[in-house]
Amino acid sequence: MKNGKKLVLVACGTGIATSTVVNDAVTKLAKKNNIQLEIIQCKIMEVPGYSDGADLLVTTTVVDKSKYKFPVISARAFLTGIGLEKVENEILVELQR
């Protein structure tokens, strides 16, 4: 948590292409559900540096989930549209926890 808001990290390999799309999708999802949150968009390599207070990592890239203290959700569905509703629900569950 940061300033009373959930802190969500959105990451991809370069922090430039797919994370931009996922950042927007998560922002809209939160807004639609009246959830206040703060998003940090970064490269996956930078995630450890932002780990303090992070509640969730949403990522499109290769990741070793056991490395992190917070839940990790694959954002592939935001790119392919396949299984989108399920992933949105998974994210909402974490944000409303």
Add this chain to the structure above:
Amino acid sequence: MDLNSLLNKKLIFFEAKPKNDVEAIKILGDKFIEEKYIKPEYTKTVVEREKNFPTGIVLESLGVAIPHASPENNVLKDGIAVLSLKEPIIFHTMEDADNEVAVSIVFMLALKENNEHLSMLQKLFKIFQNNELIKKLAIVSSAEEFHKYITEAI
């Protein structure tokens, strides 16, 4: 900046027969260089990044890949270069580097700055989510047609 202005007909190719992902990236990199979109260093960083963070994506009916890297002053102009392949080549998937995907269309991205490409990227992924369109794109054989289908759809 919209997708249409980024997708230059001169950068859509059908004839090349790369043997693997690295060759495909180098072919598109060379075309980008010819059209003055990137410096040669960009191709190297994309090849390197593809090894560590692959960009293959499994769609409903076929595989695509979106090789790209951080610009680091090597991107002169934003653009997308496309290589459509009659015989798919293997990329590794974005979410699991151990998994392979047979890729039919490679979209190499050259993007200058973070976060300025949202609407363009959203359109690109909308195209990926449009199974009918993707299937059509995989069988067209001219840049004109490819460009037309995309322009009509977005």
